[in-house]
Amino acid sequence: MRILEIDERRGLIEVLLEVPEDLYYFALFIEKGDIIYAWTLRQLRIERTTGSERGERVKVYIGIMVEKISYHKFSQKIRVTGKVVEAPEDLHIKGSYHTFSLGIGESVKIYKKSQRISKFIKELIKRAETHTRRVLILSIGEEEIAVGVLSPIGINVKSVFGYSPKKSLATKSLREAFQPVLKKIIERVIKQGSERYDEIIVVTTEKLLKIVEEIIADLGVKARIIKVFEGGLSGIYEITKRHDLRQLFVEIRGFYENQEVEEIIKRLSREDNKVVLGIENIENAAKWGAVEKIILLEDLLFDDELRDKVLKILDEIYKSSGKIVIVSSESEAGEKLEKLGKIAAILYFPIQQSF
Missing domain, CATH: 3.30.420.60 (eRF1 domain 2)
Known part of the structure; x- marks a missing residue:
């Protein structure tokens, strides 16, 4: 991934998607409420005395406020849906819905809804910028x-x-x-x-x-x-x-994923009180700055109901210098983590858990 621009004062990140791995990282950059700008195809509507007709599809540069994000690994596309907030006046589409289908070779601007770039996003940018060894x-x-x-x-x-x-x-x-x-x-x-x-x-x-x-x-x-x-x-x-x-x-993700999940399983078998399962327990631990390491299934980052909560937890963990391990849902480690409830954490010190 090539980072074209970062402006922390405005919460702006502009990127060029260069290889398939970039799509995965980019999908993690985006949150509901962010505004993203990109080139896209939009069908014109022609007004006639007999009514409106569909015209040709034209390439336009528009901005939408993000409501839904879908990462399609096998089609190598990210679909981002939201209301149009900025577009050429002659299109008359402001306020209507549009879906970007973003792939390799496209550049995209993201304005974060919080007008800040979190520590979690900064870490993702570092990973994404690293040379991709294939x-x-x-x-x-x-x-x-x-x-x-x-x-x-x-x-x-x-x-x-x-x-x-x-x-x-x-x-x-x-x-x-x-x-x-x-x-x-x-x-x-x-x-x-x-x-x-x-x-x-x-x-x-x-x-x-x-x-x-x-x-x-x-x-x-x-x-x-x-x-x-x-x-x-x-x-x-x-x-x-x-x-x-x-x-x-x-540099290969699966090798370390398996090691991390196996470590959780071993600690659980020893009844280690510094291992926590469940999103509520981990959210509470993160607020106390108690999370040394979190291991979570990537599905949680693309779950419409849980994504925002999970991203807030990850940001809290980065603030306390915790480590984050995101596990592929299709890997052997992912299958094991699924059985543990998709998310686990190792703490700096034990805390009381809710069951």
Whole structure:
């Protein structure tokens, strides 16, 4: 994400959305009541003596007061709905509703309703500005291949497909069976992704390791090759859990999410009185400046009823130098946190809880 302008006196943030991860962070910047400006398409209405008619769709720059925010991870769009507060006079749309559908390559201005930029938002800006390291991962099994992308906001599996090695009476070796079909697949996947990613990782089983190494060398591709117990989709998830590959995932969200949630579960099993569950209990702890760390499911930040309350809690936690961990709802850690009520916290000191 490129930050084009920040004016703390007016609560203004202007950003350029550059990569898919930016959409996630941008969706967290916005709150109900903020005013955002962007270019959009709007249909003209033509007034005639017989009544009004729909005209052509034109590109216009307008501002709306935010009422609803939707983040669509798979379509790579953010939809923001609200009443139009500023628009060209000839459109006659002030006061009507409009929805921005924002994607990569678009610039947006946000005027915060509070006319201030909270510590939580400032921290998000720092994270969003950091260079986005994207890793293409190709996991090769003996019957299945999976292609995924590792990025700072998690793991996104792009495709999983089966394949069949060449088997016939003339096939005399493992290499003859697998090499021709795997070479075509590897070449196609890497050619499509090599220019868009900072690193390419190929994972495969011990049985196919030498064959894959030879193919990568023949193609002249710079890639890291890692041996796993099982390829395909299982291979992708296996490497995210391996402690010997910890450094590889320093910037990858899922690895640390799982560690943080596991720490909560361990503490709960020991009946640690500095672990708090439930949004009401955590809200109370945040008011006392008692929260050392909060772990929450990202769904809470896009819940129309809870979003404002959650953002206020996070801002309070930043004021007391607490740490915030946002967990993907689609991750293994997210499934575990869902069972704990979507939100948990570790306190600096124990406080009385309501049950």
